[in-house]
Structure formats: structure tokens, C-alpha cells
Amino acid sequence: MKTLFKFFFSLLFIPLFFLNSAKAQVEEFKAVIDISVNVIQTIEVITIQGMRITKLQPGAKEVIINPINSGDAGFLIAYGSVDSDIRINYAKTKVITQTNGPGVLRFDYSISGNTEENQLASELLVDDARNLRFNNEGAYYIWVGGKINVENALPGNYAGNFTIEIEYI
DSSP: OOHHHHHHHHHHHHHHHHHHHHHHHHHHHHOOOOOOOOOOOOEEEEEEEEEOOOHHHHHHOOOEEETTTTTTTTEEEEOOSTTTTEEEEESSEEEEEEEEESSSEEEEEEEESSSOOGGGGOEOOOOOTTTTTTTSEEEEEEEEEEEEEOOTOOSSSSOOOOOOEEEOO
């Protein structure tokens, strides 16, 4: 009888042992994973007007286009996420080249910006680390000007480009 009791006890104990082991194994594989997604909207920049350098005055040594008050300044509108912080970077100096000849000129760029489409109220953007902001319509207005030394310029047409980088911060 004792042997039979041990046998039945073993039959009851073994399934409980495996049940507890299986339960422990299942609990080991339990996991909670939080997932979050941060979608960054792209920034679109539209050129409304390119910079215009018209005919030079005889004897002129330098042409200055003030981005705050010159009608010859380039005009861009950047569109992005409403009320988002942004940073603007650009190459301060670029070389523009003569389209049909060996001439090159150095152009020192300057830009101004505003949350409103008001060039005269725009402010000069000189500090690269400065934080700016899209307005409540998701727009930021930028005017591009600069200074070019034409004292030794060869006659002809010159072309160049201006690169601006706008990023969310």
C-alpha cells in the first residue's frame, strides 16, 4: 500500500511540478513594449524673387544689396510645421562665375528674416546658433542680399547660387 501511495503521490506531484515550471517559463517571456513615433514634417522653401544686380555705375567698386530694405534682394518663403523652432544656416561667402569667360567674383551674403511678410521690419540674421520660429501659419520669410566687390570685374554676365539650410530644432 505504501508503494501504491508513493506512486499516486508521484503522479500528482509531477504534473504540478511541470505546470509550475511551464507557468514560470511563460512568465519569463512576458514583455511590455512601448512604441512612440515622432514624425517630422519636411520644410519647403519657395523662391519668390531672385537677387537682382543691375548695371553698375561707372567707377563703382562695390555693390551692396541690403536684405532689409533693397528691392533687389532675393525673397524666399519657408513653409513648415506651425509654431516650430528652426535654425537657419547658409554659406556666408560664395564665388560666382562669369557665364562665358574666365571671370570670378566673391559674394558675401547677408540675410534677414521675419515671421511676417514685411521686409522693412525684418531683422538681420547674423548668429548661426540663433533659434527662429515658423509663424502660426507655418511660414518664415527670408530676404537675401549681400556685398560684392566689382573693382576688378571683367565685363560679362555672372551666375551663382545661394544655398540655405533650414532645420527643425
